[in-house]
Amino acid sequence: xxxxxxxxxxxxxxxxxxxxxxxxxxxxxxxxxxxxxxxxxxxxxxxxxxxxxxxxxxxxxxxxxxxxxxxxxxxxxxxxxxxxxxxxxxxxxxxxxxxxxxxxxxxxxxxxxxxxxxxxxxxxxxxxxxxxxxxxxxxxxxxxxxxxxxxxxxxxxxxxxxxxxxxxxxxxxxxxxxxxxxxxxxxxxxxxxxxxxxxxxxxxxxxxxxxxxxxxxxxxxxxxxxxxxxxxxxxxxxxxxxxxxxxxxxxxxxxxxxxxxxxxxxxxxxxxxxxxxxxxxxxxxxxxxxxxxxxxxxxxxxxxxxxxxxxxxxxxxxxxxx
Numbered sequence: 001x002x003x004x005x006x007x008x009x010x011x012x013x014x015x016x017x018x019x020x021x022x023x024x025x026x027x028x029x030x031x032x033x034x035x036x037x038x039x040x041x042x043x044x045x046x047x048x049x050x051x052x053x054x055x056x057x058x059x060x061x062x063x064x065x066x067x068x069x070x071x072x073x074x075x076x077x078x079x080x081x082x083x084x085x086x087x088x089x090x091x092x093x094x095x096x097x098x099x100x101x102x103x104x105x106x107x108x109x110x111x112x113x114x115x116x117x118x119x120x121x122x123x124x125x126x127x128x129x130x131x132x133x134x135x136x137x138x139x140x141x142x143x144x145x146x147x148x149x150x151x152x153x154x155x156x157x158x159x160x161x162x163x164x165x166x167x168x169x170x171x172x173x174x175x176x177x178x179x180x181x182x183x184x185x186x187x188x189x190x191x192x193x194x195x196x197x198x199x200x201x202x203x204x205x206x207x208x209x210x211x212x213x214x215x216x217x218x219x220x221x222x223x224x225x226x227x228x229x230x231x232x233x234x235x236x237x238x239x240x241x242x243x244x245x246x247x248x249x250x251x252x253x254x255x256x257x258x259x260x261x262x263x264x265x266x267x268x269x270x271x272x273x274x275x276x277x278x279x280x281x282x283x284x285x286x287x288x289x290x291x292x293x294x295x296x297x298x299x300x301x302x303x304x305x306x307x308x309x310x311x312x313x314x315x316x317x318x319x320x321x322x
Contacts, residue, residue, distance in 0.1 A: 057290070059286055060079070061073060061075055067284070078288045078291035079291045079294075082291050082292055091271055091274065094271055095248060095250060098271065099248060102182075103243045107240060107243065109187070109195075110195040110197075110239070133192070135189055135193045139185075142185050142189055143185060152169075152170050157171070172257070172268075174268065175268045175269075181257070182257055237307060241303065244307075249273055251274060251277070255277070
């Protein structure tokens with residue numbers, strides 16, 4: 001084989017190698033690039049989310065003081081101690097009570113508002129931005145305003161009730177009224193936000209369904225109940241679960257509802273997160289505070305699993321009926 005043939009052969013082999021290497025790099029690029037793009041989120045999550053979660057679990061099984069640091073290993077004693085305290089169960093009751101008083105009206109109103117916004121209104125953008133304005137207002141401002149509205153003696157709500165001949169209500173001294181007052185703050189802030197999520201889902205519903213219902217003589221209310229809401233089941237479940245997770249972590253509204261920030265004289269509106277805060281930053285018992293945090297985490301996980309089972313069952317029943 002002469003020199004020219006050898007060079008030509010070597011050139012072909014080199015081109016084949018370059019093509020093969022380029023294809024390999026291209027395949028690896030297609031496989032790895034998506035993971036590289038999303039990796040910053042997981043790195044930040046590991047640093048700011050996963051590590052604190054694991055570290056909190058470690059702290060919860062030790063005696064841990066803010067100043068002295070780690071003490072003796074106590075196992076599940078911190079968990080047994082908080083479960084044996086009446087204050088924990090009161091805070092759990094208050095948390096679920098406020099959650100129910102806020103989430104049920106909130107989601108119901110959000111569906112109605114979304115249905116109105118989905119109608120053929122003038123200045124749609126203005127109204128959609130308007131329902132989102134309460135979400136922009138800071139929780140501190142909302143709490144200060146509503147605390148004044150629900151003041152026991154000179155609040156606007158009690159003044160209106162007095163004008164109607166109704167005795168004044170102890171919004172800060174009684175259990176249920178205090179829960180209603182705090183729930184009203186949460187509803188004010190989050191109803192419009194959830195309405196926009198439901199509105200986006202409503203706009204994805206094929207208009208043929210509504211037109212067929214109109215031809216059959218269904219009115220707006222009937223179409224909402226029989227057409228819109230069934231099509232919104234996955235989105236409603238999503239809103240319910242996010243509202244539940246947020247409701248189980250109520251803190252700002254309850255913390256700022258009164259000046260003492262203790263959840264009331266008899267813990268009328270003390271929530272789990274407020275109880276956690278008091279254990280950690282007032283009693284400086286980070287072991288018990290971490291145990292409360294993990295109990296709350298397990299409750300949230302249970303709610304998420306329940307949501308997953310409900311969602312899967314709804315999806316399965318939908319496929320079977322189709």
